[in-house]
Amino acid sequence: MPTPTKSHFSKENIVLIGFMGSGKSTVGKLLASELNYTFLDSDAWIESKLNMSVKEIFAARSESYFRGLEKMFIDAHSNDHSLVIATGGGMPCFNDTKPLGVNIYLDTSFEVIKERLRSDASRPLFKNEAIALELFKKRDSIYRKAKFIVDGNLEPLVVKDCILKLLSSYKLP
Numbered sequence: 001m002p003t004p005t006k007s008h009f010s011k012e013n014i015v016l017i018g019f020m021g022s023g024k025s026t027v028g029k030l031l032a033s034e035l036n037y038t039f040l041d042s043d044a045w046i047e048s049k050l051n052m053s054v055k056e057i058f059a060a061r062s063e064s065y066f067r068g069l070e071k072m073f074i075d076a077h078s079n080d081h082s083l084v085i086a087t088g089g090g091m092p093c094f095n096d097t098k099p100l101g102v103n104i105y106l107d108t109s110f111e112v113i114k115e116r117l118r119s120d121a122s123r124p125l126f127k128n129e130a131i132a133l134e135l136f137k138k139r140d141s142i143y144r145k146a147k148f149i150v151d152g153n154l155e156p157l158v159v160k161d162c163i164l165k166l167l168s169s170y171k172l173p
């Protein structure tokens with residue numbers, strides 16, 4: 001069998017899902033640059049449409065309004081290709097992210113996530129550790145429905161390489 005090369009990748013979007021702080025944006029940027037895909041962050045896209053931060057949207061409108069904007073994001077990009085998408089942590093819990101492309105779960109422990117988000121106050125749903133832990137436990141089974149699951153506790157460059165390896169065996173002729 002020939003060694004898989006980049007030409008074997010379909011141009012299907014790569015969709016990173018997982019809890020806040022699981023590394024979706026960091027790993028997504030690395031992947032996009034290696035594959036020569038465009039990186040897209042759903043939170044950043046929503047913020048630029050409304051000219052408001054996610055935190056402001058939650059406070060001035062509501063979480064359910066924000067989930068509607070995430071649905072708009074999915075509809076706007078489901079027919080695109082060659083994108084690496086970092087989704088907001090709740091996106092697959094409120095809307096089906098499969099139409100966006102191949103879903104990959106960055107499976108990261110709560111301990112690692114806590115450490116990564118220690119001095120970050122930008123996330124409205126990570127203000128209280130006990131509540132965030134409950135959310136984390138509730139969401140895990142939803143994230144596990146992804147096509148692929150990778151260990152998000154590893155260094156971003158290692159996670160990126162794991163994903164490339166998984167993708168090299170995906171949809172080969």
Ligand code: S3P
Nearest residue numbers: 019020021054088089090123124
């Ligand atoms: C959320 C995660 C955030 C952002 C919003 C809600 C969630 O994105 O979409 O604060 O419900 O988990 P990140 O996963 O990029 O932090």
